[in-house]
Amino acid sequence: MEVRARAPGKIILAGEHAVVHGSAAVAASIDLYTYVSLRFPTPADNDETLSLQLKDVSLEVSWPIARIKEAFPNLETQIPPSSCSLEKLKLIAILVDEQNIPEANIGLAAGVTAFLWLFTSVHGCKPAKAVVNSELPLGSGLGSSAAFCVALSAAILALSDSVSTDFSHQGWQVFGENELELVNKWAFEGEKIIHGKPSGIDNTVSTYGNMIKFKSGDLTRLKTNMPLKMLITNTKVGRNTKALVAGVSERTMRHPTAMASVFTSVDSISNEVAAIIQSPVSDDLAITEKEEKLAELMEMNQGLLQCMGVSHASIETVVRTTLKYKLSTKLTGAGGGGCALTLLPTLLAGTVVDKVMADLETCGFQCLLAGIGGNGVEFSYIGIPDLGANGRNLS
Ligand SMILES: Nc1ncnc2c1ncn2[C@@H]1O[C@H](COP(=O)(O)OP(=O)(O)O)[C@@H](O)[C@H]1O
Ligand SMILES: C[C@@](O)(CCOP(=O)(O)O)CC(=O)O
Ligand SMILES: [Mg+2]
Incomplete structure (x- = not known):
C-alpha cells in the first residue's frame, strides 16, 4: 500500500517573527509543493527496514526495524498528538547520529528527527519507505519545513487507522475537517523539532491553504x-x-x-x-x-x-x-x-x-512568480487496483 501527499509552501504578507510573540500575521499558500510518498513493504519485499529518502539533498537514511525496537523498548503509538519528550528526543538523536549525516547537511538532522518522531508515534516499529521531494527552495523563508512536516503527517495518517479515507478515489483528495486538524497538530509537533519555537502559522497555512490570519494559535480563514x-x-x-x-x-x-x-x-x-x-x-x-x-x-x-x-x-x-x-x-x-x-x-x-x-x-x-492562495494539503493512494490512469503519479 502506498500513499502520496503534497503540501504547499507559503508567503507571509505581514507579521513573521512577531507572530511567535502573540501578534497577528497574514499568510497565503503558494503553488509550490513538497511531496512525500510512503509505502509499507509487502511480505514478498522481505524488507525489514524503516527508510527515508530525501531527494532534494541526495540523502538516504535507514534503520533495521530491530534497531528501532532496541532503541525504543517501550514504544507506544498514540492518537492525540503530543510533544516529543526530552527523553525520546535523546533516543532519536542517537538513531540519527548513527546515520553519519554529512556536516554540510547538518540542518537536515532536525528534519530526519521529525520524521522518526512522527512515524513512530503513529505506526510504531513498522517497516516502511518514505521518499520526499520538493519544488520549494529549502531554508529560504517559503516554509519548506512546514510543507515537509504537513506532507509527512498527511502521508503517515492516510496509511493509519485513525483517519477514514476513500481508497477508491482517483487522483488527489482532501481530508475532512477532523483529519485536517490532526494533520495540522502533528505537523506542528514536527515544526517544533525543526524550529524550536514555531508560531504554527506555517503548518496551518500549508494544511488549510488559501489565505489566513493567525494569532496566538487561532486561525481565521480570509476571503x-x-x-x-x-x-x-x-x-x-x-x-x-x-x-x-x-x-x-x-x-x-x-x-x-x-x-x-x-x-x-x-x-x-x-x-x-x-x-x-x-x-x-x-x-x-x-x-x-x-x-x-x-x-x-x-x-x-x-x-x-x-x-x-x-x-x-x-x-x-x-x-x-x-x-x-x-x-x-x-x-x-x-x-x-x-x-x-x-x-x-x-x-x-x-x-x-x-x-x-x-x-x-x-x-x-x-x-x-508563484500562484497565491491555492489548496492546502492533499493526498492520493497509489497502486490500488481500480485507481485507474487518472491517479496522478508524479515520480
Ligand atoms: N524537501 C526537504 N527535504 C529534506 N529536509 C527538508 C525538506 N524541506 C524542509 N526540510 C527541513 O527543513 C529545514 C529548513 O527549514 P527552515 O530553516 O525553517 O526554512 P524554511 O522553512 O523557510 O524553508 C531543513 O534544514 C530540513 O531539516
Ligand atoms: C519567523 C516565523 O514567523 C516564520 C518562519 O518561516 P520560515 O521557516 O522562514 O519559512 C516563525 C514562525 O512563525 O514559526
Ligand atoms: Mg521553516
Whole structure:
C-alpha cells in the first residue's frame, strides 16, 4: 500500500517573527509543493527496514526495524498528538547520529528527527519507505519545513487507522475537517523539532491553504476577491529559521518594552492588511487604492523586521532595487537572507516587471512568480487496483 501527499509552501504578507510573540500575521499558500510518498513493504519485499529518502539533498537514511525496537523498548503509538519528550528526543538523536549525516547537511538532522518522531508515534516499529521531494527552495523563508512536516503527517495518517479515507478515489483528495486538524497538530509537533519555537502559522497555512490570519494559535480563514500578485525574490543567502527566531527572543529579553511596542505595531499592520484584503473591490480605482495601502504597510513591516534584527544586506538590496521602480518589498519568512516579496500592482506594465526581474537577476538573485492562495494539503493512494490512469503519479 502506498500513499502520496503534497503540501504547499507559503508567503507571509505581514507579521513573521512577531507572530511567535502573540501578534497577528497574514499568510497565503503558494503553488509550490513538497511531496512525500510512503509505502509499507509487502511480505514478498522481505524488507525489514524503516527508510527515508530525501531527494532534494541526495540523502538516504535507514534503520533495521530491530534497531528501532532496541532503541525504543517501550514504544507506544498514540492518537492525540503530543510533544516529543526530552527523553525520546535523546533516543532519536542517537538513531540519527548513527546515520553519519554529512556536516554540510547538518540542518537536515532536525528534519530526519521529525520524521522518526512522527512515524513512530503513529505506526510504531513498522517497516516502511518514505521518499520526499520538493519544488520549494529549502531554508529560504517559503516554509519548506512546514510543507515537509504537513506532507509527512498527511502521508503517515492516510496509511493509519485513525483517519477514514476513500481508497477508491482517483487522483488527489482532501481530508475532512477532523483529519485536517490532526494533520495540522502533528505537523506542528514536527515544526517544533525543526524550529524550536514555531508560531504554527506555517503548518496551518500549508494544511488549510488559501489565505489566513493567525494569532496566538487561532486561525481565521480570509476571503478575498482582490487579485494579488507578488514577485518572490530568492536572495539565495542561506539561513536557519531556528537561529533567527532565537535571535529575536534574545533581543526581546534584552529590550522587553521596546520590542513589545514593535510587536504591537506589527499586530496593527497585520490586522490592517487582513482588512484590506477582505474588503470588497468595486472597480480598478478601488483596487489601486488598496494596493497603495498594502504597499505602504509592507514597507512599514519591513522597517520593523529590520528593528527585530532579521533583515540582511541581500534583502536591503532587493528593497533598494525594487524601489527604483516605485515597488515595495519586505522579507518573507524568517529573513536573514532567504526570500523577499514585492507587490506587483495590477496595472503595472509587463515591461516594468521584466525590467525589475532582470535587474534583480543581475544581482545574482532568482525571481519567481508563484500562484497565491491555492489548496492546502492533499493526498492520493497509489497502486490500488481500480485507481485507474487518472491517479496522478508524479515520480
Ligand atoms: N524537501 C526537504 N527535504 C529534506 N529536509 C527538508 C525538506 N524541506 C524542509 N526540510 C527541513 O527543513 C529545514 C529548513 O527549514 P527552515 O530553516 O525553517 O526554512 P524554511 O522553512 O523557510 O524553508 C531543513 O534544514 C530540513 O531539516
Ligand atoms: C519567523 C516565523 O514567523 C516564520 C518562519 O518561516 P520560515 O521557516 O522562514 O519559512 C516563525 C514562525 O512563525 O514559526
Ligand atoms: Mg521553516
